[in-house]
Amino acid sequence: MRTGALSLDAFLARRAADRRLARLTHDVGLPEGKGLEFGPGANPTPLPAGLRVAYVDHAREAQAGLPGAVPIDHGWAGSGPLGPVLGETGFDFAIAAQVAQYVPNLLGWLRGIHAVLRPGGVLNLSLPDKRFMFDAGRAASSTAELVEADLLAYTRPSARQLFAHTHEARAVEPARVWAGEDPARAPPLCGEAALALAHARAVEALACEAYGACHCWVFTPLSFLDRVEDAARLGLFPFVLNQVAATEPGGFEFYVSMRRATEEEPSALQSLQDGAIHHLRGILARQHRVAALLAGA
Template sequence: MANPRREFLLKALNVDSLKGLEIGPLNKPLVRNEDVQEGGEIFYLDHLPTCELKEKYKDDLSIDVNQIVPVDFVCTDGNIVGATAGNLFDYVIASHVIEHAPNLLQFLKDIQTILKPGGQVFLVVPDKRFTFDFNRPLTTFGTALENLLTNVELPRISAVYDQAAMATNANGHNLWHGIVKAEDSNLLASEATAWKAALRVHKESFYYDVHVNIFTPESFFEILKKALLHEVVFYEVKQFLDTQIGQIEFMVQLEKPKDEPNNCLKSKCLASLPKFEIESLLSPYMPQVKALSDALQNSTEIISKFQHQLDVVRKDSDNKITNLQKELKIANEMLDRKSVKIILLSIDKIYSFLRK
């Protein structure tokens, strides 16, 4: 079966001769050791050693623990630069990772630090419009900047509370095709769970692995644009795949510039940002519009059918009324004739009686 993530990656990269790092691959890395030949290398980074990951996920039926890849770098505190111990990479892969980063801008800065000049980072990012984040507010640059400047190291109370209190049992297929089912709006957790988790973060600084950063493609690039304007990071957008029909994620390839940062380089990076026309913004909703259009057309056809049936009944009723009216008229005419005869007969009888 085709893997769009691997296709996106391998379209832009020859991994055979390059040194790469994949963050949080667990049991489904996009690049495996057998993919790399001719002197290339692939390393894996995760928040726990391999044995502890297998123990953590042993009861999770969605994960085959025997397929969990060997972890080369363990990053327990979010410090990717420290965890990789001075290694530099030709490319970094983060599939469904960036949304979990407590400090989004620091994450992007750290990736830039561990990339070689001209190195690439490949991001696979969930699109909130088609995931359980459907009801959650988008992350803003202001929020991301506050987390950077205050050196946030774990998900904030707001992120932990919002996921528990707002994440729903949303179905990507149903959202794409405008199918409304009551169960899709059910919360994955509850308000009570959200409150308890928020208090635990406050009192114990407990780390909950939640979606901290909520994106659409447009909002992601708006944050990147402001990060470039304020020179927080320097990346050039090399490839972007918008959320495809029926999918829940978009993909981005960024390149660390080979040259030292300057105004000319900043302008080049800003110019590489994709432009979102109205058609692009509306395209994810086209299947839903079509579904609604089809439903409207179906309703119109049903109404037309009932109207036709009503017209037939009305015409039949009109015919019956007309016939009844004719019969009544004839009856009246007959009655009128009989009345005249009776009157004449009565007059004749009276006249005959009077003559006697």
Template sequence: MSAKRDTMLRGLDLASASGLEIGALDKPVVPPATPRIFYVDYADTPTLRHNYRNDPNVEIGDIVQVGGIWGEQTLAEAAAPVAPVDFVVASHVIEHVPDLITWLQELGSVLKPGGQVRLAIPDKRFSFDVLRAETQYADVLTAWLVRARIPQARAVIDHIYRVTTVDCAQLWDGSVEPASLRPNNRPEHAEAIGRDVLEHGRYHDVHCWVFTPASFAGLMAELADAGYMQFKCLEFVDTERNNLEFFAALQPCADRTETVASWKAAQASVEADSPSASGRQALEQRLQQLDAELAAAALARDAAAARAAGLEQALAATRSEMDRVMASRSWRLTAPLRALLGVFRS
């Protein structure tokens, strides 16, 4: 959490700035001891503790004290005791919201001039969303047009049907191909949940939206260009190796051209820095090949060094034997005879 916290809160003066954190649950990015932090969630603290009492991934005793409930009322109403604020933080929240456009607009409604939004967003390439298609502009606009208050049937079905169990590190190093993975649930289960949404309007907590860093930045550029989103990109941090989330810092901006340009620049930066899955696999294979060649070269070098050492020892032994022979009494006594033979041969 420390590295993530440092990235998400970089440049914010927590000692004096006022802020909201949305959906903190038991793992707040902004520490509860921060003087002017206000937590917002879909329910109050006792209800959250009850709802998550059997979840092994949630420590119910650490669930933060919720100050505002955002659901039936707007965010401005939920945060009325403290709004407007200097910053809003949301970690792994944006992918859950049924109506992305309205959600972003409501974030803007509680910020002071110059305020910022800090987001942590899962990267589908390294999460259980790996089998799902990236969210498209039409998906987001449709949810806005119907003013979705619950995850829509299509998103729920897609999540239930395609969610899979993954190992983030294996997806990074290419030892597991996404095409080899299988969904966790059967089609009839996804159909039943979809029918429940359509017939009873029940809320099912799923990832409504699916992103990579590049697709998120591209979508933000499209929404900004169409006038549905008025946040420029201040900072964009790509997914780090063996991690599954990326980060974005947003700030309200009325200049559409500047806003679109900022997101296109963010998209270009991550497209240039992040190879595709096949590209990563090719690089991994090339690294393995180079490692094997280096190991073979090292063995050949060691063998050559051993051969050279053996030759040096043989040469030294031969020279020693030659010196011994030439220093012997017999060699000296036969010297005249060798000289005479040399005369006859010449």
């Protein structure tokens, strides 16, 4: 488990000037604590020296060969218990920046993280908003897709997930969408060969055990909230949402903060979840209307 390199004062100054860092560290307690970061790549979240962090990815060798990548402490595919992989529980926080969309079984992944956090511990995510990046031509992920992936306990992207990602991705730039360009008119990201390439990747996914990276999940802030609401009603989503920060003008990602409740009796948890979702839905609806006006300006 590594210790952050910044002094507390340097971290606080940086967070005050960096909205993204502030959202990824929302409700992370200071000055001390222990946490997890998923898929840090070559850009782990800068943290103060008092916070100890362990890095997790779908496999320990997942980032091998990536220039500047930090070493991965634990490999976990996202289905099944996380505690035995880590060898401990009671973590104060977890961070996953632009990671959750790649997780084959998103509900199982979230439950695994929930189980290793202490009561009151937080998980902070950033996710791509499909409207402003290469997923713009794809349909938002459905509850049926989430449940299927959970029941089948996916540990690597399915043939369908790989096919959809490869075939439907568009060559889209956020700035051009915000400037008024219709992403539906953008060409396929993989060019004229996208359909054949998508089929080849799907066939390969069924034929071998290799992990094929792709966007398994596609959301807007509101569609994510809809899926969370359905999953919570099914007892498949154990967190209580703290915050959903909508995509800012010119950007392409939104942020979600959630916590492990201190009261986890089912009826009390459901009440907390329902209240948070209702509150956040109203905020997001207003933010979406403002974003639509700005996008059309």
